[in-house]
Amino acid sequence: MKTIIEPFRIKAVEPIFFTTEDQRAQKLKEVGYNLFGLKAEDVIIDLLTDSGTSAMSAMQWAGIMNGDESYAGSRSFYRFEETIKKITGLTHIIPTHQGRAAEKILFSIVGGEGQIIPNNTHFDTTRANIEFSGAEAIDFLNENGKKPDFIADFKGNMDVEKLRSFLAENAEKVPLVMLTITNNSGGGQPVSMENIRQVSEVCREFQKPFFLDACRFAENAYFIKIREHGYDKKSILEICQEMFSYADGMTMSAKKDALVNIGGFLALNDEDLAQKCRNVLVVTEGFPTYGGLAGRDLEAIAQGLEEILDESYLHYRIRTIAYLGEKLVEAGVPLILPTGGHAVYLDAGKFCEHIPNYEFPGQAIACALYLKGGIRACEIGSVMFGKYNENGKTVSPDLELVRLAIPRRVYTQSHIDYVVEVIIEVFQEREKLKGYKIVKEPPMLRHFTAEFAEL
Structure with a gap:
């Protein structure tokens, strides 16, 4: 049918107040x-x-009632951790109260004076946390992404050659490279799997960790499915798993594609960096199995991450x-x-x-x-x-x-x-x-x- 209907029914409503x-x-x-x-x-x-403005599902609300509020070793954390590992394949999962907290922890460790963090386009809190650490945030958006009315499938892509040239001259100043999917500041534009792979290869070439700012990873995966050759028969989960397979870590505001009102996480493979991040987490956010979130929030995030696929x-x-x-x-x-x-x-x-x-x-x-x-x-x-x-x-x-x-x-x-x-x-x-x-x-x-x- 031509009419695209909402794939859900509404069972709770909130009034809107009208002003003149x-x-x-x-x-x-x-x-x-x-x-x-x-x-x-x-x-x-x-x-x-x-961000944080989604309507939660009946299953998410049920999860909230089922949340385990134990201070340490909460059952809800382990469901949260298992769900993220299934989607991303990343080893160390660190919950935070929202995405900018994950950014603050990461850049307080890898940032600092003289450091430079490249991205396709940093969004506001990412840029602010980098600059707050004393580091510099720079953008390498592809040229098509700078043309508002130019039609292209993946205008969120990073300019790979600019990244390579920059790293050739400044590698010692770059602690990691980020890629934002989808590219929020660039118009919500998606990034292709080919571009994710190419950026990853450049990072390997210069031995730099590659992180995804993955707030809207599922929406990006859907664009790959409908626009990129070879992905039309793959499931959204399979596409997400391939995207994350090229990365060494990620920051996530769960308030976007996890369909919740609060929460986030940091996920990475480097054990030493993960331990440093947990040290900061304990001081600023909470114990590693709750990270500033209630158990009910961890349950809602885990459920939302399944629904977004x-x-x-x-x-x-x-x-x-x-x-x-x-x-x-x-x-x-x-x-x-x-x-x-x-x-x-x-x-x-x-x-x-x-x-x-x-x-x-x-x-x-x-x-x-x-x-x-x-x-x-x-x-x-x-x-x-x-x-x-x-x-x-x-x-x-x-x-x-x-x-x-x-x-x-x-x-x-x-x-x-x-x-x-x-x-x-x-x-x-x-x-x-x-x-x-x-x-x-x-x-x-x-x-x-x-x-x-x-x-």
Whole structure:
């Protein structure tokens, strides 16, 4: 059938509270035009992030009731560990309260002054944890990935030759190489199995550990199945197992593809590095068999990791994102194309060509979407990744984007149709939008708490 239906039934609901445009204008002003500052009850459709916003299944809720809360040696930990080992083949499984905790532990050990961590594109917390350690985060995204409307199957790929050239000159400064699947900052674009294999081979050539930032590994595996030659007959589990076979380790926010509201883990093969990570874990997170999580959370993660491998779910998931993108393209709205796995990314630079990067066009669009229809989205551009040069001028990233991240198993087609309607109205009135300036900001991850003023 042409109609793709949700592969689940809804058995619990949560009310949405509706606000007026005048009320939303006042609320925007109160939070300094930073959508992170809004109360969730004041948002009609929340597309700020897909992290920790999933609806859990009946089996996950059952697992929560079955969680073993023993301080050490919890039964729930061993189910968690067994499930991750089955999918990844990695030896040492270290639970953490979320993905950024795994990053903090890893980079506090391998990072530091003078160290450099390459990636296809680091996301915000990864970059922040690397830089907090004193190291430098650099990106080697392939050239096609920098062209918003260029159609290619795997625009999240790393530029392998740039990586090889960089390692040839700087190998002694690189403690490990990372690859983010799917590439969140690059538009949610997938990475091919061939690219994963090639990056792994370069790492072997220079004897560097290879880590995956694997928050959305199952969505990436589904793209490989439908787009890469030789994988159409393989199961999602088999594709995942091959992806991880090329890696020495991974960081994971379980709040994405494990379909839970909290949790993460670090998984790796190096026994010495694993012991160092556990030492930090015990000081900062908790005992190695709970790592800052309740037993019920470990149960929910284990169940979620099994459910995410369901091909019918992934088909529905990816098709939902594509549906939103198709409706917007029909109306002429500029996007990152093709649509990725977890979000639609508006090309803010083209959407608001009259607003320069240093006046944050993505922030202008995000505020306008909330004002028009109560939709909360996330700027991914000069607010999130902009730097200041020696003259105090903003140095912008390659792309100015607004991410519309779709929570898993939360919204129906009518919700998505409403989102389409709001975006199109804002786009049709885009010339009225004004830029913003930052009036207050923290030294790191400023997009979470900065305050703005409309110009």
